[in-house]
Amino acid sequence: MTAEISTIRTEFIDFMGRALEQQGLSPIAGRILGLLIFDGDARSFSELAEELGVSRGSISANAKLLVHKGTIVKENRAGDRQDYFRIAEESFEVMLTSLRERVLQTASSVQDFADALPGDQSARRRLCGMAEFYRAMAEGIALAKARLAKIRC
Amino acid sequence: MTAEISTIRTEFIDFMGRALEQQGLSPIAGRILGLLIFDGDARSFSELAEELGVSRGSISANAKLLVHKGTIVKENRAGDRQDYFRIAEESFEVMLTSLRERVLQTASSVQDFADALPGDQSARRRLCGMAEFYRAMAEGIALAKARLAKIRC
DNA sequence: CATTGTGTTCAATTTCAACTGAACGCAAAT
């Protein structure tokens, strides 16, 4: 890998750390994801800790989280006790799916608040509108997912 | 307002504090928004501070932020030196618009990373796919906005 | 002119999640 590409790689990993931080994940989770997306192939637990310059404890916690969310997958190799991680094939779809679920959950909560109010309350109308808002978001995400699937094929 | 409705109102305000915290805003900003959405009409600066039980400094900072984002509007009345705030008519549209812009900005950044790589790098393909992902998201948000506008009319 | 009622500012405090690193448990290798 040329020095030039190596620089881009580092910057991309940093970028991902910041980008996913905005979405509620920790910077380290974002950087792990960034590294694995950039490289494409699998990286060992130790490689991750060393290359990102973070503690093994952090890799353990954050890799586990990402595996649980389905954005990365753990691999194990015969005769090698290390854990390896790679980006999940369907990582983007997974992100959209969980995002959509969160949005729908919010819509449902807001709808519950609305339903608890008498029909003559103007607040009820506003909360219903807000629930509609979140449902519209969810629909938009579903569209994005469909569109993404089409591009892939 | 009955005690029952008052309870729902308080819980909704709390809910909004937590919900908007997830989206990168401060809890107090979320609670201001929640209060104004629930009540519908305008509330004075002091009323907000008192009802939410927070300092005037916090109201000042957070209300200014929400006004700047366009989700609430400031009103002033003849013969009354206080500032009043109410939920913006187009608050949801505004949220979707700014969300879409953020997503498009991210898509653009990722595309820049991809474009900086030689064509033979497999990383380039993956980053392009990621940029597509964000563009698909943006399109989904546009759909949500259109759908929301339709419901309103 | 002094006072009162505004919103703003900013330094200090508080809070909270991220992160570390040492201790640990476990399994494979020697």
Add this chain to the structure above:
DNA sequence: ATTTGCGTTCAGTTGAAATTGAACACAATG
């Protein structure tokens, strides 16, 4: 049986963001 290499755990630390509250500036009021 001991050592080595692995991932996990958790108590402690750190750092950043939210919040406070007192000082302030300003304008209206008395």
